[in-house]
Amino acid sequence: MTDIVPRLIAQLDYVVLLCDDIETMRAFYRDVMEMPLEADSDRWVEFRLGNCAIVLRPRGRPYDGESAPRDSVAVQLAFKVEAREVDEWYRDLVRKGAEIVEAPTDQSWAHRTLFFRDLEGTLLEIYAEI
Numbered sequence: 001m002t003d004i005v006p007r008l009i010a011q012l013d014y015v016v017l018l019c020d021d022i023e024t025m026r027a028f029y030r031d032v033m034e035m036p037l038e039a040d041s042d043r044w045v046e047f048r049l050g051n052c053a054i055v056l057r058p059r060g061r062p063y064d065g066e067s068a069p070r071d072s073v074a075v076q077l078a079f080k081v082e083a084r085e086v087d088e089w090y091r092d093l094v095r096k097g098a099e100i101v102e103a104p105t106d107q108s109w110a111h112r113t114l115f116f117r118d119l120e121g122t123l124l125e126i127y128a129e130i
Contacts (some may be wrong), residue, residue, distance in 0.1 A: 079125065
């Protein structure tokens with residue numbers, strides 16, 4: 001009998017957000033979040049952030065399921081910034097009309113956090129270690 005050695009997953013390459021309206025989601029991540037656009041089509045929109053990408057893909061495959069209600073959170077994306085930038089992001093997101101869930105707050109776990117939503121309800125966090 002041989003020992004089975006589990007394979008190691010070394011990194012997360014991309015996260016796919018299934019979209020009801022890929023056009024408005026593209027505009028949000030490009031214009032509001034100011035993410036660099038790497039690939040763009042009507043079926044796959046990719047924003048590369050370091051070693052990982054955020055991909056927008058329209059719903060439509062049999063296994064995609066239904067859209068979650070806006071008050072239901074299935075995933076939260078967290079973006080790490082420098083401490084001074086959390087408040088800068090807050091002011092910029094408010095100016096651009098983003099839906100703020102929680103204004104910048106110093107948390108007991110030594111993070112300064114800002115929570116908001118994209119246009120289809122995905123919970124997003126900008127945080128810094130403090």
